[in-house]
Amino acid sequence: MNTKIFHLYLQSLLFVLISFVPFLCFCLDTDTLTSNITFRDSDTIISGRHVFKLGFFSPPNNTNRYLAVFYNVSEETAVWIANRDRPLNDSSGTVTFSRNGNLVLTNGRNETLWSTNVTDTYPRNTSAQIHDNGNLVLRDTTTGSMIWESFAYPSHVLLPTMRITDNIYTRHKVILTTWINGSDPEPGSWTSGLEALNVPQIFIWNNGRPHWRSGPWNGMILSGVPDMYSPYLAAFSLWNDSTGTFYYTPHETTFLMRITHNTTGNLVQTMWNIQQRNWDITWVAIENQCDVYQTCGPFGSCNIRDTPICSCIRGFEPVNTEEWENGNWTSGCARRRQLQCSLSSNTSGNGDGFLRLPFTKVPDFAERFPSREPNVCRTRCMSNCSCIAYAHDPYIGCMSWSEPLVDFQRFNGVGIDLFLRLEASELDNNSDRMLVIIIPVVVGFAAISFVIIIAWFWNKRKDTKVFETEHVISSDSSAIVLKDETEKVNVEELPLFSFETLSNATYQFHENYLLGKGGFGLVYKGYLENGNVIAVKRLSAASGQGTEEFMNEVVVISKLQHRNLVRLIGCCVEGEEKMLIYEYMTNKSLDGCLFDPNHPSQKILDWKKRFNIIESIGRGLLYLHRDSRLKIIHRDLKPSNVLLDEDWNPKISDFGMARIFGGNEDFGNTSRVVGTYGYMAPEYAMEGRFSEKSDVYSFGVLMLEIVSGKKNTHYYNQELSLSLLGCAWKLWNEENGLDFVDRTIDSSNFEEEIVRCIHIALLCVQEFPNDRPSIQTVLSMLSREIVDLPMPEQPVFAEKWNRSHVGTGTTQQSSQIGYPYSNDLTITVLDGR
Numbered sequence: 013m014n015t016k017i018f019h020l021y022l023q024s025l026l027f028v029l030i031s032f033v034p035f036l037c038f039c040l041d042t043d044t045l046t047s048n049i050t051f052r053d054s055d056t057i058i059s060g061r062h063v064f065k066l067g068f069f070s071p072p073n074n075t076n077r078y079l080a081v082f083y084n085v086s087e088e089t090a091v092w093i094a095n096r097d098r099p100l101n102d103s104s105g106t107v108t109f110s111r112n113g114n115l116v117l118t119n120g121r122n123e124t125l126w127s128t129n130v131t132d133t134y135p136r137n138t139s140a141q142i143h144d145n146g147n148l149v150l151r152d153t154t155t156g157s158m159i160w161e162s163f164a165y166p167s168h169v170l171l172p173t174m175r176i177t178d179n180i181y182t183r184h185k186v187i188l189t190t191w192i193n194g195s196d197p198e199p200g201s202w203t204s205g206l207e208a209l210n211v212p213q214i215f216i217w218n219n220g221r222p223h224w225r226s227g228p229w230n231g232m233i234l235s236g237v238p239d240m241y242s243p244y245l246a247a248f249s250l251w252n253d254s255t256g257t258f259y260y261t262p263h264e265t266t267f268l269m270r271i272t273h274n275t276t277g278n279l280v281q282t283m284w285n286i287q288q289r290n291w292d293i294t295w296v297a298i299e300n301q302c303d304v305y306q307t308c309g310p311f312g313s314c315n316i317r318d319t320p321i322c323s324c325i326r327g328f329e330p331v332n333t334e335e336w337e338n339g340n341w342t343s344g345c346a347r348r349r350q351l352q353c354s355l356s357s358n359t360s361g362n363g364d365g366f367l368r369l370p371f372t373k374v375p376d377f378a379e380r381f382p383s384r385e386p387n388v389c390r391t392r393c394m395s396n397c398s399c400i401a402y403a404h405d406p407y408i409g410c411m412s413w414s415e416p417l418v419d420f421q422r423f424n425g426v427g428i429d430l431f432l433r434l435e436a437s438e439l440d441n442n443s444d445r446m447l448v449i450i451i452p453v454v455v456g457f458a459a460i461s462f463v464i465i466i467a468w469f470w471n472k473r474k475d476t477k478v479f480e481t482e483h484v485i486s487s488d489s490s491a492i493v494l495k496d497e498t499e500k501v502n503v504e505e506l507p508l509f510s511f512e513t514l515s516n517a518t519y520q521f522h523e524n525y526l527l528g529k530g531g532f533g534l535v536y537k538g539y540l541e542n543g544n545v546i547a548v549k550r551l552s553a554a555s556g557q558g559t560e561e562f563m564n565e566v567v568v569i570s571k572l573q574h575r576n577l578v579r580l581i582g583c584c585v586e587g588e589e590k591m592l593i594y595e596y597m598t599n600k601s602l603d604g605c606l607f608d609p610n611h612p613s614q615k616i617l618d619w620k621k622r623f624n625i626i627e628s629i630g631r632g633l634l635y636l637h638r639d640s641r642l643k644i645i646h647r648d649l650k651p652s653n654v655l656l657d658e659d660w661n662p663k664i665s666d667f668g669m670a671r672i673f674g675g676n677e678d679f680g681n682t683s684r685v686v687g688t689y690g691y692m693a694p695e696y697a698m699e700g701r702f703s704e705k706s707d708v709y710s711f712g713v714l715m716l717e718i719v720s721g722k723k724n725t726h727y728y729n730q731e732l733s734l735s736l737l738g739c740a741w742k743l744w745n746e747e748n749g750l751d752f753v754d755r756t757i758d759s760s761n762f763e764e765e766i767v768r769c770i771h772i773a774l775l776c777v778q779e780f781p782n783d784r785p786s787i788q789t790v791l792s793m794l795s796r797e798i799v800d801l802p803m804p805e806q807p808v809f810a811e812k813w814n815r816s817h818v819g820t821g822t823t824q825q826s827s828q829i830g831y832p833y834s835n836d837l838t839i840t841v842l843d844g845r
């Protein structure tokens with residue numbers, strides 16, 4: 013679930029190795045068992061590409077024999093066990109087929125210890141095949157249909173493409189069950205699985221009681237798992253079918269990955285490290301006491317950075333003060349002042365209001381109501397007396413709570429905002445307000461330290477690098493990297509605006525002047541007294557920078573001058589307020605023009621304009637990479653970060669500072685963003701490494717979007733079963749490149765140029781950064797200073813991009829939860845909502 017220790021490239025290498033090196037073993041030379049083979053204790057069958065084996069094994073400190081599927085590279089690691097509770101005490105085990113086609117495990121006394129137990133009684137011929145994903149599949153040899161698969165009966169390990177499920181009507185669940193202890197695979201007391209009622213979540217249960225909860229699935233990630241808010245691929249998906257069954261699955265990977273439910277009840281994600289030949293832990297579900305379900309009792313709030321970790325939510329006090337102070341938090345907290353159940357009126361102070369608690373793992377037992385409007389959630393909650401809190405997420409819609417709030421956690425810089433209903437007098441308190449301000453600031457600093465630690469971690473691992481990286485990880489959340497560290501900046505050089513001026517310019521930050529909401533705050537349109545139109549980005553305190561660093565950075569950016577970069581014209585720092593002032597761009601962002609079918613500009617963007625946009629963005633990028641005195645990696649290049657002036661000249665925005673100025677990010681508060689799915693280069697997405705070449709990758713995706721008029725993240729070609737990149741690759745290879753082009757473009761006179769653009773884009777989206785051209789080379793290719801283009805490699809995300817279509821392919825009607833095809837949801841990473 014996280015990117016800490018990925019070695020994607022090493023891992024793929026491993027695959028190449030294990031695919032072609034002939035393997036020494038006493039294996040039957042096949043991946044399939046048929047009724048004419050007798051399979052005994054010493055036999056194994058190996059999957060086609062030598063990834064998984066089926067055979068007998070003994071756990072550590074245990075002489076019993078078990079029929080199991082395990083990795084070929086690491087034999088002691090069983091991922092599925094047939095006879096968990098009926099071990100063989102000698103090596104007399106034999107696997108045969110019964111008359112009705114079941115696979116049967118018998119011992120020396122001819123007793124059946126385990127069987128696939130498919131109950132159809134008619135005689136038939138079957139065969140069992142071990143697949144490269146670890147699935148053991150039993151098929152009817154005459155019809156070819158699958159009658160049983162080991163993936164439907166998981167043991168303690170979840171593998172890529174395996175699914176845990178929950179049927180909301182029958183309540184049938186497919187779950188993981190731990191071993192009793194490290195040497196006995198018998199099912200233990202811990203289980204883990206999906207709970208799909210209301211808002212789907214993953215749980216760990218101990219004897220059926222919740223022990224850990226992932227927080228609601230929000231269409232992309234599990235919102236209560238902080239590690240998932242990081243630059244990583246959409247590595248999991250959740251969907252439902254027409255029978256009411258919900259599925260949760262890790263996507264196929266090119267490296268060996270598994271999630272194990274271990275005997276102490278924790279879910280642990282590991283990846284095979286080919287160099288050290290061991291498993292690296294990349295994620296654990298329960299990291300600290302706060303992750304344990306209900307640690308702080310009802311209405312308690314857990315924050316691992318506090319001492320003690322538990323406190324009562326504002327407006328609540330411990331039920332039993334003595335117990336609470338002794339660190340027994342089980343009875344939780346109770347409300348100090350009863351709710352009035354009427355709207356707050358300013359004069360008398362009576363009534364109720366809402367307190368915003370940012371960055372949370374929302375409590376359990378959310379009820380769901382689909383709505384894209386945060387205000388609808390508020391109104392609905394206010395109008396129902398039993399509603400005590402609400403939250404809004406662009407995918408989930410409204411969540412509301414009427415039960416006591418349990419398993420509530422505060423995170424640092426990631427998570428959902430919870431709005432808590434309180435009696436009005438609890439809200440007016442000044443100290444409350446201070447707290448609301450202070451917490452995000454502290455949290456922001458914590459987030460920065462986290463980034464520094466990660467950066468240090470990666471630097472430390474530099475010796476293992478496998479490809480060139482002009483390795484740059486900055487020490488804060490922005491992307492600025494100084495070529496010359498000693499460069500001094502003078503704060504006074506940038507025009508400073510007073511708060512009052514900006515407040516007047518934006519009519520006291522009136523919502524009618526709101527242009528968009530972005531990662532670090534809101535963007536308003538403003539009118540200066542001299543008549544100039546400006547865009548004011550009002551940073552929320554959560555941007556987490558100290559004033560000095562903020563000013564340094566702002567000044568650095570203000571020195572960037574290029575016609576294809578949005579110009580910063582000033583800033584404002586007064587007290588808690590930090591604001592950035594930009595030039596206003598009449599035609600807003602490129603994504604509106606490209607992807608909104610009703611947008612009037614659609615027809616305006618003919619090929620010439622599009623080509624100009626491509627070239628100009630390239631020039632802006634070149635300036636960031638090479639020409640400015642600083643080297644700046646944008647890291648989040650995408651259509652919504654490209655703004656268009658009145659002449660349709662593109663200007664890159666959000667370089668360095670933050671992605672706040674994103675044109676029409678009308679949904680939610682996408683703070684903490686560092687990248688966007690679909691635009692991130694594989695090495696950035698998987699390993700967090702970024703370089704100029706990751707920007708080139710994003711630029712390649714952008715080019716394909718401009719040519720096709722389709723959005724990479726929302727596009728899936730049903731007919732060809734291909735993502736946008738895959739489509740471009742396929743059509744271009746078949747010399748049908750023009751079929752890829754947006755229908756609204758009249759391509760008649762530009763066929764050659766368009767196809768050449770697709771070709772160049774494909775060079776940019778190649779898997780290995782070294783293979784991608786630099787932006788300078790790209791520009792030379794576009795301008796034909798370089799005439800002959802090399803052949804691109806197939807892009808790595810060509811096949812499987814779209815989340816809802818990944819899986820083992822046996823479900824029919826799959827549909828995703830939420831609003832997967834809603835407008836521009838920046839699935840941003842390091843970036844919650």
Ligand SMILES: *[C@@H]1O[C@H](CO)[C@@H](O)[C@H](O)[C@H]1NC(C)=O
Pocket residue numbers: 122
């Ligand atoms: C084992 O039992 C089955 C039926 O229970 C029988 O058909 C088979 O012949 C037996 N095999 C041996 C080796 O005794």
Ligand SMILES: *[C@@H]1O[C@H](CO)[C@@H](O)[C@H](O)[C@H]1NC(C)=O
Pocket residue numbers: 192193194195196
């Ligand atoms: C594991 O559990 C089994 C059965 O409960 C028990 O016999 C065995 O001693 C245990 N082993 C260890 C190492 O605890």
Ligand SMILES: *[C@@H]1O[C@H](CO)[C@@H](O)[C@H](O)[C@H]1NC(C)=O
Pocket residue numbers: 252253254255256257827828829830
């Ligand atoms: C599956 O999900 C879709 C989309 O959310 C929904 O319309 C449908 O009712 C769901 N099916 C079931 C059986 O819950």
Ligand SMILES: *[C@@H]1O[C@H](CO)[C@@H](O)[C@H](O)[C@H]1NC(C)=O
Pocket residue numbers: 194274275276277278280293296
């Ligand atoms: C289970 O995983 C957690 C987290 O990695 C670890 O602390 C614990 O020791 C593991 N338990 C066992 C029995 O390996």
Ligand SMILES: *[C@@H]1O[C@H](CO)[C@@H](O)[C@H](O)[C@H]1NC(C)=O
Pocket residue numbers: 335340341342343
């Ligand atoms: C904590 O308090 C609860 C409720 O009063 C009580 O049942 C429980 O035994 C206490 N736990 C400890 C460890 O003292």
Ligand SMILES: *[C@@H]1O[C@H](CO)[C@@H](O)[C@H](O)[C@H]1NC(C)=O
Pocket residue numbers: 379396397398399414
């Ligand atoms: C108020 O909320 C409760 C709990 O969600 C629900 O059962 C009840 O129907 C709601 N009442 C109204 C009037 O909507």
